[in-house]
Amino acid sequence: MNDIILRADKISFSYEGHDEPILKDISFTLKKGESLGVLGPNGGGKSTLMKIIAGLLKPTSGELYFDEKPLSGYTKYPYNLFSYVPQSSELNATMPVKVYEFIDFTVSLYKIKNPKLVDELLELVGMTHKKNALLSKLSGGEKQRVLIARAMVQKPKLLLLDEPTKGLDSNGQDQLLTLIETIKKRDNTAVMIVDHNINQIIKSCQNILCLNRHHHWHDHRDFLTKNILEDIYHCEFEHLLIHEKDLETEHTHDHHFCNHDHGEKKADAHTFIRRK
Numbered sequence: 711m712n713d714i715i716l717r718a719d720k721i722s723f724s725y726e727g728h729d730e731p732i733l734k735d736i737s738f739t740l741k742k743g744e745s746l747g748v749l750g751p752n753g754g755g756k757s758t759l760m761k762i763i764a765g766l767l768k769p770t771s772g773e774l775y776f777d778e779k780p781l782s783g784y785t786k787y788p789y790n791l792f793s794y795v796p797q798s799s800e801l802n803a804t805m806p807v808k809v810y811e812f813i814d815f816t817v818s819l820y821k822i823k824n825p826k827l828v829d830e831l832l833e834l835v836g837m838t839h840k841k842n843a844l845l846s847k848l849s850g851g852e853k854q855r856v857l858i859a860r861a862m863v864q865k866p867k868l869l870l871l872d873e874p875t876k877g878l879d880s881n882g883q884d885q886l887l888t889l890i891e892t893i894k895k896r897d898n899t900a901v902m903i904v905d906h907n908i909n910q911i912i913k914s915c916q917n918i919l920c921l922n923r924h925h926h927w928h929d930h931r932d933f934l935t936k937n938i939l940e941d942i943y944h945c946e947f948e949h950l951l952i953h954e955k956d957l958e959t960e961h962t963h964d965h966h967f968c969n970h971d972h973g974e975k976k977a978d979a980h981t982f983i984r985r986k
């Protein structure tokens with residue numbers, strides 16, 4: 711069985727009227743039940759890449775494969791395979807809409823006949839107690855949970871999350887990333903997540919894609935090095951809080967993505983990712 715849900719093959723992109731490419735030859739793969747964390751500085755092209763995958767922008771060149779089938783092989787964009795949660799924005803709810811109604815509306819859009827679905831999703835994201843609350847009265851973290859519940863309505867194979875922890879305190883960030891982990895395990899959902907919390911992303915995602923406007927790096931997190939991060943962000947990192955034990959006990963070594971000299975890269979990774 712082929713487990714690759716998403717594959718990008720040399721994706722390049724420039725905005726209309728701008729010569730300089732935002733993305734250049736970006737390649738990566740993402741398997742079912744795994745997560746890909748996208749890191750990089752402001753303006754590095756992370757949201758642009760998300761929008762391309764979500765079908766909102768068309769790459770200048772390169773090919774995307776969903777379920778190992780090239781986009782050119784689909785008669786229409788495979789929206790049924792993924793859910794895209796864009797940067798916070800959307801839930802700038804001034805409308806008097808309740809949490810339950812907000813998700814129920816999406817359920818009816820998809821014509822799903824399961825009267826229990828909204829309750830199940832609210833339970834999944836820990837928001838049952840707020841089902842009758844107005845969206846406008848929710849905290850940032852609660853809104854994100856509702857957005858994720860809504861994204862799960864169609865049980866997507868792939869969840870695209872653009873900065874889901876934006877504006878949350880560190881506790882809220884941890885809780886949200888734990889929720890994403892639960893969803894991943896429950897439904898074997900693949901998750902692609904853009905976030906600025908480098909430590910959390912390295913901890914929770916098996917695979918990392920680092921982007922800036924000029925180059926990118928993609929591989930298993932164990933092979934990410936301080937040098938690579940500094941090169942991508944154009945700055946020095948002194949306080950990475952990843953624990954060595956996280957690398958040694960939690961990480962599954964998956965060599966499918968790696969096309970480098972693993973031994974050398976791994977040693978490299980362990981020398982920089984250490985306790986503060």
Ligand SMILES: Nc1ncnc2c1ncn2[C@@H]1O[C@H](COP(=O)(O)OP(=O)(O)OP(=O)(O)O)[C@@H](O)[C@H]1O
Nearest residue numbers: 725726728732750751752753754755756757758759
């Ligand atoms: N519609 C647009 N037209 C022209 N340029 C754009 C457009 N949208 C974004 N850009 C530019 O593309 C570059 C990449 O933007 P993008 O939002 O993808 O970066 P990002 O990595 O997600 O940044 P951040 O971390 O700040 O969210 C930026 O320089 C941005 O100004």
